[in-house]
Amino acid sequence: AEVTWITADGERITAEVGDGVSLMEAAVANGVPGIVGECGGGMMCATCHVYVESDHRTGAPGPIEADLLDFADAPRRDGSRLSCQISARPELDGITVEVPPGW
Numbered sequence: 533a534e535v536t537w538i539t540a541d542g543e544r545i546t547a548e549v550g551d552g553v554s555l556m557e558a559a560v561a562n563g564v565p566g567i568v569g570e571c572g573g574g575m576m577c578a579t580c581h582v583y584v585e586s587d588h589r590t591g592a593p594g595p596i597e598a599d600l601l602d603f604a605d606a607p608r609r610d611g612s613r614l615s616c617q618i619s620a621r622p623e624l625d626g627i628t629v630e631v632p633p634g635w
């Protein structure tokens with residue numbers, strides 16, 4: 533799926549992400565600033581926080597993810613997700629996620 537990140541500086545980075553690869557891993561691989569993925573996708577760090585733009589094709593966060601989002605550095609918003617918990621899949625093609633400021 534084609535994924536676009538909008539960095540805190542307003543830069544757009546678009547990459548093709550293979551099915552099953554998390555948007556955190558893809559962000560790190562593509563050098564998206566502000567996505568650290570410190571815990572390697574273990575839902576422990578919240579350094580992979582993103583705001584999913586406009587629609588909610590990724591669904592809602594699960595309960596553990598939701599708890600962790602409350603502790604993320606950047607404020608939690610409606611589209612907040614931990615990007616390590618979003619796996620690329622064909623339905624997400626064209627998705628845009630915004631990287632919160634402040635890391």
Ligand code: FES
Pocket residue numbers: 556568569570571572573574575576577578579580581614615616617
């Ligand atoms: Fe740590 Fe997502 S990479 S919570």
